[in-house]
Amino acid sequence: MFKKFMAICIGLLALANSAQAREKGLNLFAYPREAPAREFYGSAGNKLKLSDFKGEFVIAVFWSKTCLPCVRELDDLNNFVRKTAGTGIKVLLISNENEWANTAEQRKFLAKYHASDLDFYVDPNGKLAEDFGIFASPHTVLVNSKSEEIGRIRGSVDWDDEDVIEQIYKIKAQNS
DSSP: HHHHHHHHHHHHHOOOHHHHHHHEEEEEEEEEEOOOOOOOOETOOOOGGGGGTTTTTEEEEOOOOOOOOHHHHHHHHHHHHHHTTTTTEEEEEEEGGGGGSSSSHHHHHHHHOOTTOEEEEEOGGGGGHHHHHHSSSEEEEEEEESSSSEEESSOOOOTOOOHHHHHHHHHHHHHO
């Protein structure tokens, strides 16, 4: 009877933990997926693809300047970039090209929200986001060093939290 009770408790605990992970929006895939080959643009106007970042663990954050949760996490994301500098983690802040008149406007916006260290990119007509099946922001795509999509995070993340940073390091290590 005791063994049956313990098995039920362990099962409930496992369900609670998986529900908690889903609640936070983290979804790691059982197998890597091919990432879209769609081009997007860097702040200098250069054309890029996710495959151009091969060898780095990429955190591609799809966001919008009109999305309050997106704007709220900019400062934390900037701190994350500072704390993880030189570790092989590359953060791509990707927004729809139609949101910006020019890169100067985007730089000014990011400076206003304490996010000047972030590398920003634009997605022409939102096609890269569409290829990923992303239609709401913030939405983060995790890409391994082989340029394969390994997971996603839906919604905001407390990027400056030490537990979050440690979790990203673990995900990176497991998916090198």
